[in-house]
Amino acid sequence: MAKLRFKAIELAQSRKPIEIKEQLKRSELFGKNVFNENTMRQYLTKEAYKGVMSAIEHGKKIDRKIADQVSSSMKEWALSKGVTHYTHWFQPLTGATAEKHDAFFETIENGMAIEKFGGSQLVQQEPDASSFPNGGIRNTFEARGYTAWDPTSPAFIYGTTLCIPTIFVSYTGEALDYKTPLLRALHAIDAAATDVCKYFDKNVKKVTSSLGWEQEYFLIDKALANSRPDIAMTGRTLLGHSPAKGQQLDDHYFGSIPSRALNFMRDLEMECMLLGIPVKTRHNEVAPNQFELAPIYEEANLAVDHNSLLMDVMGRVASRHDFKVLFHEKPFSGVNGSGKHNNWSLSTDSGVNLLSPGKTPMSNLQFLTFFINTIKAVNNHEALLRAAIASASNDHRLGANEAPPAIISVFIGAQLTQVLEELEGVTKGKLSPEEKTDLKLNVVGKIPDVLLDNTDRNRTSAFAFTGNKFEFRAVGSMANCANPMTVLNTIVAKQLKDFKVEVDTLIDKKDLKKDEAVFNVLREYIKSSRNILFEGNGYGEAWEKEAKRRGLSNNKTTPEALKARISKKSIELFEQMNVMSKIETEARYEIEIEEYTLRIQIESRVLGDIAGNHIVPTAVKYQNMLIENVKGLKEIFGKDFEEHASQQIQLIKGISGHIEAIHAKVEQMINTRKKANNLKDAVKKAEMYCNEVKPFFEDIRYHCDKLELMIDDEIWPLTKYRELLFTR
Numbered sequence: 001m002a003k004l005r006f007k008a009i010e011l012a013q014s015r016k017p018i019e020i021k022e023q024l025k026r027s028e029l030f031g032k033n034v035f036n037e038n039t040m041r042q043y044l045t046k047e048a049y050k051g052v053m054s055a056i057e058h059g060k061k062i063d064r065k066i067a068d069q070v071s072s073s074m075k076e077w078a079l080s081k082g083v084t085h086y087t088h089w090f091q092p093l094t095g096a097t098a099e100k101h102d103a104f105f106e107t108i109e110n111g112m113a114i115e116k117f118g119g120s121q122l123v124q125q126e127p128d129a130s131s132f133p134n135g136g137i138r139n140t141f142e143a144r145g146y147t148a149w150d151p152t153s154p155a156f157i158y159g160t161t162l163c164i165p166t167i168f169v170s171y172t173g174e175a176l177d178y179k180t181p182l183l184r185a186l187h188a189i190d191a192a193a194t195d196v197c198k199y200f201d202k203n204v205k206k207v208t209s210s211l212g213w214e215q216e217y218f219l220i221d222k223a224l225a226n227s228r229p230d231i232a233m234t235g236r237t238l239l240g241h242s243p244a245k246g247q248q249l250d251d252h253y254f255g256s257i258p259s260r261a262l263n264f265m266r267d268l269e270m271e272c273m274l275l276g277i278p279v280k281t282r283h284n285e286v287a288p289n290q291f292e293l294a295p296i297y298e299e300a301n302l303a304v305d306h307n308s309l310l311m312d313v314m315g316r317v318a319s320r321h322d323f324k325v326l327f328h329e330k331p332f333s334g335v336n337g338s339g340k341h342n343n344w345s346l347s348t349d350s351g352v353n354l355l356s357p358g359k360t361p362m363s364n365l366q367f368l369t370f371f372i373n374t375i376k377a378v379n380n381h382e383a384l385l386r387a388a389i390a391s392a393s394n395d396h397r398l399g400a401n402e403a404p405p406a407i408i409s410v411f412i413g414a415q416l417t418q419v420l421e422e423l424e425g426v427t428k429g430k431l432s433p434e435e436k437t438d439l440k441l442n443v444v445g446k447i448p449d450v451l452l453d454n455t456d457r458n459r460t461s462a463f464a465f466t467g468n469k470f471e472f473r474a475v476g477s478m479a480n481c482a483n484p485m486t487v488l489n490t491i492v493a494k495q496l497k498d499f500k501v502e503v504d505t506l507i508d509k510k511d512l513k514k515d516e517a518v519f520n521v522l523r524e525y526i527k528s529s530r531n532i533l534f535e536g537n538g539y540g541e542a543w544e545k546e547a548k549r550r551g552l553s554n555n556k557t558t559p560e561a562l563k564a565r566i567s568k569k570s571i572e573l574f575e576q577m578n579v580m581s582k583i584e585t586e587a588r589y590e591i592e593i594e595e596y597t598l599r600i601q602i603e604s605r606v607l608g609d610i611a612g613n614h615i616v617p618t619a620v621k622y623q624n625m626l627i628e629n630v631k632g633l634k635e636i637f638g639k640d641f642e643e644h645a646s647q648q649i650q651l652i653k654g655i656s657g658h659i660e661a662i663h664a665k666v667e668q669m670i671n672t673r674k675k676a677n678n679l680k681d682a683v684k685k686a687e688m689y690c691n692e693v694k695p696f697f698e699d700i701r702y703h704c705d706k707l708e709l710m711i712d713d714e715i716w717p718l719t720k721y722r723e724l725l726f727t728r
């Protein structure tokens, strides 16, 4: 084993940056492999173009005739670019992307062949794909799953394949993927927000939800990563002693990007340009060999697709540069983990960002309406929002004093806190002309210039307002953004819907003017949402206590957190907003619970294997070397030998102690696992894995890491942290 380690190190150290040629400007590359508006204008008839655009903009159905025209033009475009295959591209509940390629090629009579791609192949496919998680939705009688074209996300070419973004649903119409509920949630927020916008601007016809994600990741030399069975099997290191130098000097953060990594990034960015992913920012992150990449924000559905596509493309480009990308939230203990900030905002078809303060008192009242409704939505559904980011890997990060805590709270900054305080004092019912003027001039009217110099940014908050958007920072780096985006858009949609009812009631029943009614409802919302607002240090122990007092949830593990997904309140919410039926919500819960168990189970097996079959034999080998040495010393020095062999004897004893402990713990862990595996109830099983199996990991690791410090570096089998993290 040690041979593999040293071979890998030698290989990693001999690598040279892969040369990258940039012949075209980024803007010239952008969208070249996308069947976007521009391409459609060139390739489609006027009628087909109009059909697709009205499907994108108004959700209109595309009829067969138009689908035939579109598919034929898509084929023509794709063939002109050397494409041979097409695939429906979808996001099953594994979190990854899925594709099944079919050739355009088809045989006809007389032994001849043609390239064919009809409307029916574009619109719907039955990929079978029965092995994807479905939470019991696909029973054996109705096991078929269908993919159906999502025209709101444009088709693209990757390699020699035309990829058509699709939803994935069961024969009976239930969602089997991430995209379907997201599209429904985006529809819900469009409807609810457009209705509310009409108080302020009658001409608004559509509200779009935007997402700008920031993706953190580690880049590790491929040979080094492959030399570690834990990284290969679980995406993280299950053991390994911290190096003498970690991130304490902060010398990696925003430093100059190492040239091998930089060339990988440039290569990746060019791929992204071709695919229409508008990547813009790149930099070193806090931990050694950790980086971040962020695009310009886009419509949420497209942004989610682009993030999923990016993660796939990153893996492939990394391989060309002899790297492995680690998306795991906590690949290394002792240095920072990775997250995926989700920047979220709403904007109208007239181009107004509803979360950006405006120029007039009226537009600011609109801003406050959306701002306060979002806060209230998070206040009402904080536990569900936490559930939306729960995973075995994200559990390592949340609450680990480097990332947001497991408590969801909203940070808004000192100035807006003050604005809310003033609004809380608004008179109940009708407002006097003086009060109205005062509100317009001194409260609502003052927001823009105040926010311009709002630079206080609280990095410890899970959900922070950052000037013209909210930033959901607790999302895991491995996660598919669709899940948190579905929940966020759904809870805000529900909140806006309730808001509209309340305001209308005040207008109709209490004879209030529109702005009076809005002020009245917002005042009550501020009062009832106070608990979710927190400006202090989210990492501190004091906040845990305070949050508890406020009644906020603090679910530190996935099995605990996921319960909020199937609470009566959540099930009703999803049903009422037409985002997910009860069956769909329950199925998702089942899938997530099971995935949790499987991940911990795999980690447990891998750890048992490494500890028992790699670490212990190495320890025994080294102990034998020491014993030989002591025997030799005894031969030379006779009864005085102990004077010269005391260190060695200490080591021999120490090693025995650790070996014994590892054996005992691994055995106990295996027995506990067996018990857990016998449980019929999936939730109980997950809880047992969480509360009884997982705690062994730290114990076993402790002893293995101690051995790493004792044993001769020459024979240590696992590539060490310093080698993984500091090889550039």
Ligand code: ADP
Pocket: 210, 211, 212, 213, 214, 294, 295, 296, 297, 343, 344, 345, 346, 353, 466, 468, 469, 471
């Ligand atoms: P940081 O949060 O690291 O300081 P920025 O504030 O510049 O960085 O933006 C981070 C991300 O926020 C980018 O991906 C950007 O596209 C996105 N973003 C900026 N404005 C909006 C918006 N109105 N809606 C959604 N995302 C946005």
Ligand code: MG
Pocket: 214, 341, 471
């Ligand atoms: Mg950010």
